[in-house]
Amino acid sequence: MSPPQKGLILEVGCGRGRTNEYLGVAAARIIQMDSSAAMHSLSPREECLAQLHCDCRSIPFANSQPSGVVGFLVDPFMGLGFLSEAYRILKPNGVLILTTPAYEWGRAIRGEGDPTDSELSNAIL
Numbered sequence: 001m002s003p004p005q006k007g008l009i010l011e012v013g014c015g016r017g018r019t020n021e022y023l024g025v026a027a028a029r030i031i032q033m034d035s036s037a038a039m040h041s042l043s044p045r046e047e048c049l050a051q052l053h054c055d056c057r058s059i060p061f062a063n064s065q066p067s068g069v070v071g072f073l074v075d076p077f078m079g080l081g082f083l084s085e086a087y088r089i090l091k092p093n094g095v096l097i098l099t100t101p102a103y104e105w106g107r108a109i110r111g112e113g114d115p116t117d118s119e120l121s122n123a124i125l
């Protein structure tokens with residue numbers, strides 16, 4: 001999966017920042033966003049153009065701004081509110097790249113407890 005070659009890339013749930021490491025995007029094109037002030041203070045961290053402390057379900061961007069929205073291990077907080085915002089702010093033909101954690105880990109973080117054996121079998125199939 002390749003990120004857009006031009007334009008801004010918004011990294012949601014950035015933590016220490018992963019967009020340069022995983023996608024090779026230059027720091028001058030990356031805006032990091034996280035709802036946790038503590039995560040914005042992590043060090044060492046990737047360089048970027050700007051850091052935004054806010055919730056990705058309400059993004060302070062006008063419509064059609066970045067060419068890419070990316071997020072790594074975002075499943076526990078990704079919902080329709082975020083997907084709607086990503087669609088709103090992306091330029092036409094913009095790219096959304098997300099990775100999710102392992103099913104068991106994501107489920108635990110969402111507060112849904114441990115999966116049953118049957119649920120695990122279905123998830124693996």
Ligand SMILES: C[S@@+](CC[C@H](N)C(=O)[O-])C[C@H]1O[C@@H](n2cnc3c(N)ncnc32)[C@H](O)[C@@H]1O
Nearest residue numbers: 013014015034035036039054055056072073077
């Ligand atoms: C599992 S960590 C992943 C951090 C980073 N993406 C990585 O792969 O190293 C999830 C991150 O999402 C952030 N987060 C959770 N809910 C969020 C929300 N609604 N809006 C923005 N960030 C959120 C957390 O503060 C945390 O930094």
